Amino acid sequence: MSLDDKHVAILVEDGYQELELHYPRLRMLEAGLRVSVVGAGKPEYASAKGYTVKADVSADAIDANDVDALIIPGGMAPDKMRRHRAMVDLVRAVHARDRPVAWICHGGWMAVSADILRGRRATSFHSIRDDMVNAGADWRDEEVVQDGNLISSRTPDDLPAFCRALLEKVG
Template structure:
């Protein structure tokens, strides 16, 4: 997987475990991994851990991205308001790249309009949102539907990342 590139999205109030666990697992698997935010700078997680992004979304060429990882926390609520972020998600999805979202992360999949008819899981507070977007909600620790992988909570991270790495190897 040394020739593959992943981006991990970051904004204030991100869930630390859901950002850093995937970040290091993807690096360990040999991917080039970049932390990406709407703007340059440092964002603060829910527990106060800083995350300095490598690039802002305007510097990302979606054609070069094999995977988009969307951590949860409250960060997805602001990330979903950025059209450039949604455009990258749509393009990577259309190219068959991995789109992986955990916890509140599927909010971006709703806003990017890529989950209608898909089987999805998420944090319980956004179940209505994914259903209203036309997805089929299931309460499972991880769900893969094509190139889209979703999980519910930090406890699901081991299975979430196993499935993400499987998609990247396919």
């Protein structure tokens, strides 16, 4: 199966961090993957700075069996994402299929809510370290941490390594 046959879903909610959504989205498109922006039910979402992005599909309408990798950008959006059962269920279902689940910054909150961190190495923005550790993660302060199908990074500065790791895992 070529990268052209792969489908990457990117979660979105209001308050998303611009670079953490658009940089991976563009890198995945550039590599030839099909990319869907997955929202909580609204047609459009605003970033922390007011930039908007349109959702391609709602989390309750996407089939996890059609997702080859899932990206969770940070900002304050993950705190809103985890209030939507369909979004949390999608993270859990993609993880259960052993497909890559990748997050950056505060995106780790979705991994906490999906209960997929126990006994796994991961990273995040430093301010949610305690949440990650309390959810069972072996938290590391590294630009990218891979543990099986989980890929995580800390901040926008880590995006090049984050995208390389995800593309390698998907390919």
